[in-house]
Amino acid sequence: MAKVPLEKQTLLNVNGDEAVAWAVKQSLVDVVAAYPITPQTIIVERFSEFVANGEVHTEFVAVESEHSAMSACVGAAAAGARAFTATAANGLALMWEILYIAASLRLPIVLAVVNRALSAPINIHCDHNDAYGMRDAGWIQLFVENVQEAYDTTIQAFRIAEDERVLLPVAVNLDGFFLSHTLENIRILPDEVVHEFLGGYRKIPKVKVDYLEDEVPLVLNPARPLSFGPLDLYDYYFEHKMHQIEAMKNVPEVVREVNQEWYEISGRKYGDGVLETLYVEDADVIITVLGSTAGTVKHVVRKFRRDGKKVGVVRIRMFRPFPHREIAEVLKNAKVIGVMDRGISFGSYGQSYLEINSSLYDYKEKPMLVNYVYGLGGRDASPELIEKMINELLSDAERGYVENKLRFLGVRE
Amino acid sequence: MVVRTLPQYPIKKGEPAYKIWIFEPGWKGELPLITNPRQLAEQKRPALLPGHRLCAGCAAPIIVKLASLAFRGPTIVVSATGCIEVATTIFPYTSWAIPWIHNAFENSAATASGIESAIKALKKTGRLPYDHVDVVVFAGDGGTYDIGIQALSGAAERGHDFLYILYDNEAYMNTGIQRSGGTPKFAWTTTSPVGSVIPGKMEHKKPIADIMVAHRIPYVATTTPAHWIDLMKKVRKGIEVNGPAFIHALSPCDRGWRHAENLAIEISRRAVDTCYFPLWEWTPEKGYMLTDRSLSIARNPKLKQPIEKFLELQGRFRHLLKPENRHLLKELQEYVDAMWEDLLNRATNAPK
Numbered sequence: 175m176a177k178v179p180l181e182k183q184t185l186l187n188v189n190g191d192e193a194v195a196w197a198v199k200q201s202l203v204d205v206v207a208a209y210p211i212t213p214q215t216i217i218v219e220r221f222s223e224f225v226a227n228g229e230v231h232t233e234f235v236a237v238e239s240e241h242s243a244m245s246a247c248v249g250a251a252a253a254g255a256r257a258f259t260a261t262a263a264n265g266l267a268l269m270w271e272i273l274y275i276a277a278s279l280r281l282p283i284v285l286a287v288v289n290r291a292l293s294a295p296i297n298i299h300c301d302h303n304d305a306y307g308m309r310d311a312g313w314i315q316l317f318v319e320n321v322q323e324a325y326d327t328t329i330q331a332f333r334i335a336e337d338e339r340v341l342l343p344v345a346v347n348l349d350g351f352f353l354s355h356t357l358e359n360i361r362i363l364p365d366e367v368v369h370e371f372l373g374g375y376r377k378i379p380k381v382k383v384d385y386l387e388d389e390v391p392l393v394l395n396p397a398r399p400l401s402f403g404p405l406d407l408y409d410y411y412f413e414h415k416m417h418q419i420e421a422m423k424n425v426p427e428v429v430r431e432v433n434q435e436w437y438e439i440s441g442r443k444y445g446d447g448v449l450e451t452l453y454v455e456d457a458d459v460i461i462t463v464l465g466s467t468a469g470t471v472k473h474v475v476r477k478f479r480r481d482g483k484k485v486g487v488v489r490i491r492m493f494r495p496f497p498h499r500e501i502a503e504v505l506k507n508a509k510v511i512g513v514m515d516r517g518i519s520f521g522s523y524g525q526s527y528l529e530i531n532s533s534l535y536d537y538k539e540k541p542m543l544v545n546y547v548y549g550l551g552g553r554d555a556s557p558e559l560i561e562k563m564i565n566e567l568l569s570d571a572e573r574g575y576v577e578n579k580l581r582f583l584g585v586r587e
Numbered sequence: 588m589v590v591r592t593l594p595q596y597p598i599k600k601g602e603p604a605y606k607i608w609i610f611e612p613g614w615k616g617e618l619p620l621i622t623n624p625r626q627l628a629e630q631k632r633p634a635l636l637p638g639h640r641l642c643a644g645c646a647a648p649i650i651v652k653l654a655s656l657a658f659r660g661p662t663i664v665v666s667a668t669g670c671i672e673v674a675t676t677i678f679p680y681t682s683w684a685i686p687w688i689h690n691a692f693e694n695s696a697a698t699a700s701g702i703e704s705a706i707k708a709l710k711k712t713g714r715l716p717y718d719h720v721d722v723v724v725f726a727g728d729g730g731t732y733d734i735g736i737q738a739l740s741g742a743a744e745r746g747h748d749f750l751y752i753l754y755d756n757e758a759y760m761n762t763g764i765q766r767s768g769g770t771p772k773f774a775w776t777t778t779s780p781v782g783s784v785i786p787g788k789m790e791h792k793k794p795i796a797d798i799m800v801a802h803r804i805p806y807v808a809t810t811t812p813a814h815w816i817d818l819m820k821k822v823r824k825g826i827e828v829n830g831p832a833f834i835h836a837l838s839p840c841d842r843g844w845r846h847a848e849n850l851a852i853e854i855s856r857r858a859v860d861t862c863y864f865p866l867w868e869w870t871p872e873k874g875y876m877l878t879d880r881s882l883s884i885a886r887n888p889k890l891k892q893p894i895e896k897f898l899e900l901q902g903r904f905r906h907l908l909k910p911e912n913r914h915l916l917k918e919l920q921e922y923v924d925a926m927w928e929d930l931l932n933r934a935t936n937a938p939k
Contacts (some may be wrong), residue, residue: 249709250705394663
């Protein structure tokens, strides 16, 4: 597809939620089923306006819970629709059961998760424990850094999910309030360009079943009836899980392709789509981070570089499937890695720390790892805190060993 | 298992009676509602094929087959987790001749909402190759009275065009006969056992169909597999109305109710004859209307049988027939009588 020059891309001043709503509006989505929860609500509010004004053909189903939101998306996607929903924190937790079903039925649903801390105590601000909670559900998980990326990634998510090599649902994570309620100037592509990028309405993949002669569309179809979601016991369940495992292996390649194609059209790309790196080549200290905090970290790291300190950043854009090899290759030559997690598995470490730790295990020469848990319940990760963290890591690197592997950034003593 | 040809409806002479239903894209028209048994046998086939693993004597597949004989055309079926789901689709087999989906236990109404919305969106954009595709849910009492009532209530309030058929076997039979909101008072179940202090379940059955009436949806009805013409007519009405419809079908379970395998239909009949389970339908226009046998009983109260007639065939109520429990039986009879009186007062076609 041809590049759309910047002047042909409409300038919008929107917050992250509105950016997602605009992306969904342009993505020829058939069914949106959603339930209000702060800080996600603006997505469905804006989208309801698009529906009310007849700007989309979408059926908007204002369900009575998030559990029903995901259930309705499963029904809609099984019936051949392109389906979308959005939620946060407790709403995502309520969806949990159906998240597994959506992934296991291989339905290319897109879910915007506006990351928020889980109760109790009830809190509406950002952390990533909600997203980490769905880590094992079989979804692709992408984390965005800014409002522009929230728009871009939501559209890309439909392409990734519906790719025949993948056929898995995608969760687009954007930080609650830091992104969802923060205005930015973004560029959006013309409708027809987005339509072409997505290949029009959702295409239904075909499968072979033993009781019908021809290949049949994998959809609830009165012309070629199929049964979805049967009882599947020890004689086949494991093989079906293997299909999911295999599909996950194809994801990084597809995410990279889509990222590249998007770059060719829009002029925007996010690293290679999987990881985004800054100053990592010669770095002694590398910070790994997900989501909007990456912006602050990059800013601080540039300052350290100006002072001649060898510090770099890796932003993990794709958390599931986790790019173990890729990240290990980036990190392996550094002295110390500071793994930032806006979440924690109680009784263990932050969730991305566990991944990075296992990524590096097989390397003979490997950096030391420190896990920084920060920003729970929306606590700000200020540049001063990031500076403090990097200074600690630089002295760890100098000293040659780390004492405390699990550190908490910005918490009262 | 491999069927190489895709038969057209209706069945042609010499064709096997059981094959999958194929509605080629562009199919138009409406399948007739046939209630003449001979014509039914010759011209119709159910959407549930033989070979499923439901228990011998189970009423649920009878309900499903009768309902499917009343379908009007392309139909998608949603099943809640439960007996029908686990016994009809043990991978790699399926008994369903039409598109079918099982999502989870509590969300069949929400799943149906999504399917119905998808159908609307496809139709709006010219991608639906039919005039209409009907959505029918089959869910048990656990998936309806208890864990599924939120999704059902929500879908009813939103007005999705689908028919929800509750097959009520009055307990969690699939997990092994645990009490549900649909279990009647004094019934034995594995979680409301009859002990020396507590005589079975101590609470009455939730009035689920009345709860659906309170939603003011276009159609609500009760039926049983014994009253099969009543059942088929009601299913057809439920499909034809524009908006949500709810049918409460009593579904005797020989394993859970502790009755002989050949008694499901007889017990269904007695449930109506004793007014334990009256047959009625409700529409916003006409209100409650008694149907079939229950209308006959209303017109001729002598036909009403004592509740023992319903209980005596079932082991789950065995303790109620013991002399020392006569007061429990009396209480149950009084409850049934009061409920019946209440219904007679509400029914617009009952003699006043």
